[in-house]
Amino acid sequence: MRTVRRQLRRGDSCFRALVLMIVSVCAATMGAWVWGSGALLFKKRLVIEMSHHQLSLNGPGASDGVQTPPASAVQSREAIVTTSNKVCPPCPDAKPPPPSVLPMASDPKGMNCSVNGDYLIGCRKDGDEVFMPASFVKKFFDKGVYEFRYSYGSVHPPTPVYEPGGAFLNFYRYFVEVRGMLLCTTASEGVPLAIQWDPAGYFYPITVAQFGLAHHAKGIVNGNPEPKVLSSGDLGPAGWKLPQDGSGSIKVVEEQVKGVTRKVLAFNAPESMTGEGPTFVINSEELALCVSIKMTSPGGGLTIKVKTKKFPVAYLHFTHEDTYMRVDGAHITLGMKQKNFGKWMRLTRDLDVDIIKGFNSAKDHLKQTIEVLEVTLHGRGFIDNMTVAATAHNENLMHAADWLVENQDQKGGWPTSSALDNFEMQLPPGWYSAMGQGQGMSALVRAYNLTGDRKYLESAEKALYLYTVSKIPIGILHLKLGSEEGGVRARFLGQLDWYEEYPTVPTSSFVLNGFIFSMMGLYDVMKTSEGEPQRLAEKLWDSGMRSLKFMLGMYDTGAGTLYDLRHVINHEPPNRARWDYHVTHIALIHEMAIVDGDPIFWEAWARWKGYLKGIRSHHN
CATH class of the missing domain: 2.60.120 (Jelly Rolls)
Structure with a gap:
């Protein structure tokens, strides 16, 4: 009997040991599960807290004025959450932040700010305001001046009064001959040689004219x-x-x-x-x-x-x-x-x-x-x-003017010998540009005013002819839309004259800055010539001004301007003007306001300047 009881007690002990072992394993499993869930919850809460309280220095702010972390930073934090049971090797180029820039644990207002999602710097939060260390901020500025901009464009207004013999817009700030797309200023002609579309080199009438106009403007503003x-x-x-x-x-x-x-x-x-x-x-x-x-x-x-x-x-x-x-x-x-x-x-x-x-x-x-x-x-x-x-500003103007006189063809134009062939537009060698015609005329008028030599004014008057000629080859539409093919005039919706910087066929691009530059050339001739050339220039000016006032609003996005209207004509995505072209639009529309005085130009000028400072038009 004792033997039976002893065996029962031994079996009971084994049973209890087995139950204890099972309970221990279950308890350990349950504890691991609970701890993992708590860590996961903690990490999720950490992401939420960081998204609400940390600042990103790599993007625009939210609507309430508080900046949010960049997408890359959020993704990296989510990666930590979803791979909580994995250990990822450190990135090769990841650099831990210097400990000195992190807030002190004893600072109750201390907080971390994320820089590009790569590292943190110590900041302070006081109410709704966040303050960053000056030692960090000053690295992004020159000469100790803390200047913040919504855009990289700067407006340099032209002179208050526009005169055909005066400085051309704000060209006194242009340094044409050092542009990267130019090989050199040639010894044989004394004007810049372009290599943008042909590495062998060619003379681009727009660049030649701008070279002369920039030096003439510098001579007036800075002196000769x-x-x-x-x-x-x-x-x-x-x-x-x-x-x-x-x-x-x-x-x-x-x-x-x-x-x-x-x-x-x-x-x-x-x-x-x-x-x-x-x-x-x-x-x-x-x-x-x-x-x-x-x-x-x-x-x-x-x-x-x-x-x-x-x-x-x-x-x-x-x-x-x-x-x-x-x-x-x-x-x-x-x-x-x-x-x-x-x-x-x-x-x-x-x-x-x-x-x-x-x-x-x-x-x-x-x-x-x-x-x-x-x-x-x-x-x-x-x-x-x-x-x-x-400096030798006036001599450089005369080199440009002499090149324009000597290289003008029978149509009064300055053809570009290099073809234009890129993903946006194609033009064969020998194409004309209304912008080239206009700026060429502006340079020639200034050479005439400087020297009194009528050959320069006569050359500018000859350049009017291509404004009267349609760019559409007759053979394409079997219609005679102009006196002959190969000019620079297009028609918007078949009704409004537009002078094309790039006279592509069969569709047009309606580039804004090139059109207004071509208008400035017309204005210079209109105010300088007499007789029939003056009347023709005035007729072309009036026709172009009617088009500009009607179409100007089509270039306004409410946050900037458009370079052209290919999205209207060719159903392409809108071609937004980058900030330096937007600044050019501002200068040109300011000039139109000065010479014409219509409130439509003054209003656009003020609105477009506001876009540079982050001001946007109202939305619905």
Whole structure:
């Protein structure tokens, strides 16, 4: 009996041990489950709390003025929640925040602010306001000025009164010749050479005209300094130094210069562009050097020695090579072209621009040339009127105006030799631009006002013709919509005249800034010419103004402006104007308000300026 009881007690103990073990396992499982759920709930609550109380520095604020974390930051936190049982390796480029920027635990108002969802900085919350450390904020600003902007556009208003002989809009701020889409300012023509659509280089009438207009405006706003004459019909006060081996000579002679007999300098030296020759020492920090030259030997030319930031000594060579620009180490060669051999040429050089373009040393106009040292002559030829100054604005305007006169075709236009072919539009070589016509006319009118030479005004008057010609080829629609094909005039809905910057066929783009620039050219001719050209310019102006007033509202998005109307014509997505084009629209519409006075322009001008500061139109 005792044995039976002992076995029962042993079985009861085993049973209890088994029950205890099962209960322990269940308790452990239940505890793990409860703890995991609590952690999950805690993490979800943490995400909610962070979304309400933390700030993101990488996006616009919510409607109540409190900024919310960026999507990337929220996604990363959700990833933590959904992978609570996994351990992810740290990102290779993740950098933990410095402990010093986090709030002190003892600070009751301390809070963390998320920067791009990458790291946190310590901030303070006082009521509804959040304050960030100045040591962090100042890194985003220059010179200690805390300037916040809704856009990167800045409005620089034109002069209060517009005159055809005055500064063109705010072009005094333009530095055309250092643009990245330009190869150089050529020695053969004295105007910029474009490479945007053809790396071999071509002359873009819009760029040529803007080059002249910008220099003319700078001359009016900033002044035209009196140049220092180095040598003109004499050996100059400092004189020319000859090679010690007697291999060069220079003397005063009489020569025909543009039909006038005058005293100039004749020189004779070896043709090697790296050899010695008659040399004029300048040592000037003024970098606009101008000289007239005529070569009578096929080799040789002129070398300008300068001191730059990149090279202690660099050389600019001007020869009659058929090249626009060639660079070899510290030597830059600019070709005056064989076609100009034996002719008088006027070289107007901003030496700093030549250095910037030759050595590709700056995307913007960051001064690279420290000093012009000397000029050396090679080969045989004549030189005259060598000067140096801080700037040569009027001479550059005349280079642009002379190019426009010499390259105007029988239709009065300036065709672009390069085709335009991108995903947005296509135009074959030889296309005209209303913007090119208008800005060309504006440059020519200013050259006429500066010199009184009627050839410039007559060239501007000839440019009116393409405004009267439809851009639609007759063969496409079998209709004669203009006097002939190939002009710059389009018709919006078949009723309103529009002067096209890009006269694409069969559909139009109706680019706003190009149209208004073309209108400015019409205005300049209308206010300067007389007789039939004046009446034609006025007729074209009136027709264009009617279209602009009717269509202006179509370019207003309520938050910015549109570049063109292809979304109306071709049912493409709206082509919003980026901020620098929006600023151009503001300047142009301001000019229209000044010359026309219609309240529609003043109201649009004020509204469009507001868009730059985050002001939006009302919504329903």
